Amino acid sequence: MQELAQGLIHFSGTTLGLLRDVLPIIGVLIGFQLFILKRPIVNPARVVVGLLLVLFGLALFLEGLELALFPLGRMMAEQLTLPSFLFGAAGVPPGGVSWSDYLWVYAFAAAIGFATTVAEPALIAVAIKANQVSAGTITVNRLRVAVALGVALGVAMGAFRIVTGTPLHWYIISGYVVVIIQTAFAPRAIIPLAFDSGGVTTSTVTVPLVAALGLGLAETIPGRSALLEGFGLIAFASLFPMITVMAYAQLSQWRTRRARAAAEKLPDTD
Amino acid sequence: MKSILLQFLRSLRQSARDLLPIVLVIAFFQLLVLQQGVPQFGQILAGGLMVLMGLTLFVQGLQLALFPLGEELAYSFVRRGNIWLLLIFAFALGFGTTAAEPALIAIAAEASRIAAAADMIENTELAMDRYALGLRLVVALAVGFALLLGVIRILKGWPVQYLIIGGYLGVVVMTAFAPKEIIGIAYDSGGVTTSTVTVPLVAALGIGLASSIRGRDPLIDGFGLIAFASLTPMIFVMAYGMLI
Numbered sequence: 001m002q003e004l005a006q007g008l009i010h011f012s013g014t015t016l017g018l019l020r021d022v023l024p025i026i027g028v029l030i031g032f033q034l035f036i037l038k039r040p041i042v043n044p045a046r047v048v049v050g051l052l053l054v055l056f057g058l059a060l061f062l063e064g065l066e067l068a069l070f071p072l073g074r075m076m077a078e079q080l081t082l083p084s085f086l087f088g089a090a091g092v093p094p095g096g097v098s099w100s101d102y103l104w105v106y107a108f109a110a111a112i113g114f115a116t117t118v119a120e121p122a123l124i125a126v127a128i129k130a131n132q133v134s135a136g137t138i139t140v141n142r143l144r145v146a147v148a149l150g151v152a153l154g155v156a157m158g159a160f161r162i163v164t165g166t167p168l169h170w171y172i173i174s175g176y177v178v179v180i181i182q183t184a185f186a187p188r189a190i191i192p193l194a195f196d197s198g199g200v201t202t203s204t205v206t207v208p209l210v211a212a213l214g215l216g217l218a219e220t221i222p223g224r225s226a227l228l229e230g231f232g233l234i235a236f237a238s239l240f241p242m243i244t245v246m247a248y249a250q251l252s253q254w255r256t257r258r259a260r261a262a263a264e265k266l267p268d269t270d
Numbered sequence: 271m272k273s274i275l276l277q278f279l280r281s282l283r284q285s286a287r288d289l290l291p292i293v294l295v296i297a298f299f300q301l302l303v304l305q306q307g308v309p310q311f312g313q314i315l316a317g318g319l320m321v322l323m324g325l326t327l328f329v330q331g332l333q334l335a336l337f338p339l340g341e342e343l344a345y346s347f348v349r350r351g352n353i354w355l356l357l358i359f360a361f362a363l364g365f366g367t368t369a370a371e372p373a374l375i376a377i378a379a380e381a382s383r384i385a386a387a388a389d390m391i392e393n394t395e396l397a398m399d400r401y402a403l404g405l406r407l408v409v410a411l412a413v414g415f416a417l418l419l420g421v422i423r424i425l426k427g428w429p430v431q432y433l434i435i436g437g438y439l440g441v442v443v444m445t446a447f448a449p450k451e452i453i454g455i456a457y458d459s460g461g462v463t464t465s466t467v468t469v470p471l472v473a474a475l476g477i478g479l480a481s482s483i484r485g486r487d488p489l490i491d492g493f494g495l496i497a498f499a500s501l502t503p504m505i506f507v508m509a510y511g512m513l514i
Binding site for chain 2: 017020021022024025026028029030032033036037039041042043046047048049050051052053054055056057058059060061062063064065066067068069072073076079080085104108111112114115116118119121122124125126128129130133134168169172173176179180183188189191192193195196198199200201203204207232234235237238
């Protein structure tokens, strides 16, 4: 009973904090609409209900993550990077660590990057919008899977970078080069969406877990500074989705072209 | 009433599918790789149900409130026809939502510790607080500028890639000159600026603008605001690191 009461108090705290963050944004929006543009809000009852749902839903979501996912995810990130898990009772081998000792860590990084991105509410929002304005040619789930694959690739590569201690900017710069080359060839309509999907991947669900993984790695590998190396994983997670989203569009364009070419060759067999 | 309930159940099922990968990944690594049980199973189950409920309600509210609000505002601006008002609004929205962003406050505090440890600033509480506040304002300024530029781009119909690629080249060049300690923070600050409430609003605003201006395509011109908002903070933060 006492636990429930404590939980409720904590939940109201989260809701109030969220209210403080969201209220100014909504205030600016509604203030401009009503007082500066002097336009009424269409269907105000619906908007009020919707805003309450957004607020209450987000509070529940964050509170649930705090209860279930974050403690477990952080603990797993710590345990997977522990020398006693990676090297057995002997601890870190005297010759130093090799990148291939950390295969489970890369696998975890990729899997958790993918899974948390699929559940990211901001990405769901952008995917719904993209589906609406593309008249259905971009499907909500395929776009999200493309973005999530990008995050998976990015976080795994970021973990590899921390293990090997190679400089961050070489990876990021080569990633940009790939993005620039793809931009020249990708279908024009996907480019703004691809660029946007880099920014939306990294919010509520992904960042805390990915940051915990980076910090865990940087702390347990000899010679890495948690302060310097712990940062930078998020940059990987926002770069690679651009590449995978453009690749997805290029792939579907290529397949349509091939199907069309096959259809042109095929007709009038007799 | 019945149709609302039915729709709610349908989106509950969709949310359950969205959350399934996380459950599978956690279960696989916890049970098979680390070979440990699940501690505090009741708490985790309760948290999981809250996440499921919360995601479902959020997505419903998104369609009811955030999308229509952002789009209607865009239509009203276009009807009013005052570009300056629109630009002021774009800057205020970007600056206002970012300055108070909790994730940014956390990163700025962390960054001030790094800067003090690297002797970039004095190792005192006061100097660190000032540095953190400065960093937050710089990032907020960057996002305000990004939305301003993004809206001008939608109005003019400029292709997004030249601006973005130009910006990335700027990032690459600045990386070579910025102090080493600031680079990781600068790269990460691009990712934390776009929160769960801001993204749907900004996306709806851009799409609303692009679909109510003649000759603009909502898919090609409407997206891109979020990309600007994650690019400019990198440039501004590296500039901040070079100046201090």
